[in-house]
Amino acid sequence: VNPIPGLEFNTQAAAVVARMSGEIDLSNADELRRRVLEAVPNDAKGLVVDLSAVTFLDSAGIALLLDIAERLSYRLQRLRIVVPPTSLLRPVLNIVGLDQIVPLDDRMEHALLQIQTETGDD
Amino acid sequence: VLDALVDGAPTHDDVALLVLQVTPLRQQPLRLRLPAVPPSLRFLRRAMNRWLIEAGADAEEAFQITVAVCEGAANVIRHAYGPQEAVFEVEIARDNRDVVATVRDSGRWRPRQVDGGRGITVMRGLMAAVEFDISSTGTTVRMRRALRREAVR
Numbered sequence: 001v002n003p004i005p006g007l008e009f010n011t012q013a014a015a016v017v018a019r020m021s022g023e024i025d026l027s028n029a030d031e032l033r034r035r036v037l038e039a040v041p042n043d044a045k046g047l048v049v050d051l052s053a054v055t056f057l058d059s060a061g062i063a064l065l066l067d068i069a070e071r072l073s074y075r076l077q078r079l080r081i082v083v084p085p086t087s088l089l090r091p092v093l094n095i096v097g098l099d100q101i102v103p104l105d106d107r108m109e110h111a112l113l114q115i116q117t118e119t120g121d122d
Numbered sequence: 123v124l125d126a127l128v129d130g131a132p133t134h135d136d137v138a139l140l141v142l143q144v145t146p147l148r149q150q151p152l153r154l155r156l157p158a159v160p161p162s163l164r165f166l167r168r169a170m171n172r173w174l175i176e177a178g179a180d181a182e183e184a185f186q187i188t189v190a191v192c193e194g195a196a197n198v199i200r201h202a203y204g205p206q207e208a209v210f211e212v213e214i215a216r217d218n219r220d221v222v223a224t225v226r227d228s229g230r231w232r233p234r235q236v237d238g239g240r241g242i243t244v245m246r247g248l249m250a251a252v253e254f255d256i257s258s259t260g261t262t263v264r265m266r267r268a269l270r271r272e273a274v275r
Contacts, residue, residue, distance in 0.1 A: 023167070026196045027160030056167060056185075058192050059241040088185040095247030096240055 005054070007035055014045045015078070015115045017108070021053035024061035033064045037071055045119040046078030048111045057089050062096050069102050078118060080104075080111040149177055151215035158199045158208035158227065163192055166212060177216055178271040187221055187267060190248040193241040194225035194263040201229050219268040220250075228260040 005022030018036050040047050049065065051057070065081065072079045081098075082105050083090055093099060105111040123139060152173040156162040167188055174184035191212065198210045210227040245252045249265040 023164065025160070025163050025192070026199060027163060056189070058163075058189055058196060059244050060196060062240060062244075088182060091182075091186065092189055092244060092248070096243050 005032070007032060009039045011044070012048075013112055013116050014043075014119075015048055015112060016040050016044050016046075017048045017050060017112075019050040019053065021055075023056035024054060024064065025056065025058050026060040029060040029064040033067055036068055040072070040077065042075060044077060046080065046115040047072060048080050048082060048105075048108065048115065050082040050108060051087070051089055052082055052084055052108075054089060057092065059096070062093065062098060065098060065102065078115045080114060082106070082108050082111050149173075149216060151213055154212045155209055156195075156212065158210050160199055162199070163195060166192060166195055170212075170214060173214055174221065177221065177269065179221070179269050180271070183267075183269055186248040187223065187265075190245045190252075190265055190267075191223045191225060193245050194223075194265070197241055197263075198225060198227040198229065198261070201227075217266070219272065220266045221269060222264070222266045223249075224265075225263045226260060 005020055005024055005028060007021075008019045010017050010019075016039055018039065020032070024032065036047070036049070047068070049068070054061075069079045080103050081093075083093065085106050090104075093104065098104070103111075103114070105114070152169060154166065154169060156166060170188045170191060171184050174187055175181075179187065191214070195210060195212065198208075208227065208229065210225060213224045213226075215222050242252070245263070245265060249267045251264075251266050253264045255262040255264070
């Protein structure tokens with residue numbers, strides 16, 4: 001049985017941070033999608049998905065990220081994804097044009113700052 | 123060469139240079155037959171990554187070829203339903219500079235029906251060539267990509 005990859009949440013500046021780790025594929029993408037969406041309350045300004053510790057991600061993982069982006073956009077919540085520039089995941093995300101749909105950040109601080117700036121102080 | 127080695131300095135004895143070339147054994151293709159269920163993907167990734175690194179792929183090449191082949195395998199798994207237990211076969215081999223990968227099953231899925239074509243986009247983006255062969259006996263995906271390093275002979 002495939003272990004569910006690591007998934008930890010915390011809240012920073014009214015944004016939920018979901019830190020994933022391990023391998024994301026067909027065997028666990030649905031479960032991850034459900035758990036992430038459950039963890040974002042309606043009053044959160046946005047969600048930052050941190051893929052820094054993810055070691056594998058295929059099109060099932062990309063579909064997961066796009067689904068989350070769509071759901072959050074209905075609720076007018078921001079989504080940003082943290083992927084270090086040296087991550088092996090980057091070229092895969094760019095091939096499907098994910099970077100055109102969801103902003104990718106090199107660092108967590110930048111992602112949080114962007115959400116704060118775009119959503120104002122309230 | 124000898125001058126460079128002894129730095130032109132006078133020597134008290136004869137100097138000989140022995141040159142050896144290391145020629146590893148040609149790597150055998152990787153052949154796997156796996157049940158068409160999601161946990162097989164993890165096993166496939168482990169086996170492929172090990173084989174690709176042994177074949178001379180760097181970490182990025184091994185990762186990208188593994189992702190591409192796993193997309194092919196994931197398509198097979200997504201489509202594999204029915205009363206019989208489905209299996210699929212993966213073969214990875216060297217063809218001079220190229221790595222050639224084949225994913226074969228006995229189902230008749232239409233690539234674009236399975237995931238809106240995103241898996242195909244990933245395969246085509248990561249490999250130099252991707253071909254589908256859909257026949258009455260099954261579906262075969264063939265992919266190839268050259269490695270930066272020469273093949274071992």
